[in-house]
Amino acid sequence: MIEIEVVYASVDRQVLRTFSVQQGTSVRAALKASGITDAFPELDLATCPVGIFGKVVTDPDRQVVQAGDRLEIYRPLLADPKEIRRLRAAKAAQARQSDQ
Template sequence: MVKPPIGIEVVYAAVDRQVLLSVDVASGSTVRDALRASGIGQHFPELDLEHCPVGIFGKVLSNAETQVLAAGDRIEIYRPLLADPKEVRRLRAAKAALARIKSDSQ
């Protein structure tokens, strides 16, 4: 007996635009299979769909080649971070501390 296809979503947000695609894939498809079938690469040719970091509903996947999808899953493709969030917070705190010191001395 052939299983019916399942509906999933594939989403990617570039700096200037975002795309959410609803896709039907064969039951038993992996995340990488769904990425290839979605056509998202046509919208963003710069994406390396074979190696880009991905997750399902905000949970990063360690092995997208073997992760089987369930109906209703949303695959999220992640961009590389341009700045380390910890470093950004540290710099912001240092700037705020410097501003407090300047305002206290006046």
């Protein structure tokens, strides 16, 4: 058995769970075993992106967890950060033009 952590933060609360799984357990199986969906029933572990220590896991069904791993479940972005920066830059440029 190895010890790992699972973390998830919704808009209003966050949960960190530490538990043990069999060595050789996949990321997806560990997430299911964590019971995180009991606390967040809206989570769809089959489709939501996940990572280990901030690095996205591309194939959670094949990636095996290691002792001490922190599995992170990511929420979808509400807005594209690049688009927000582009709009902010356009607004600043428009403000500079109106000041002249």
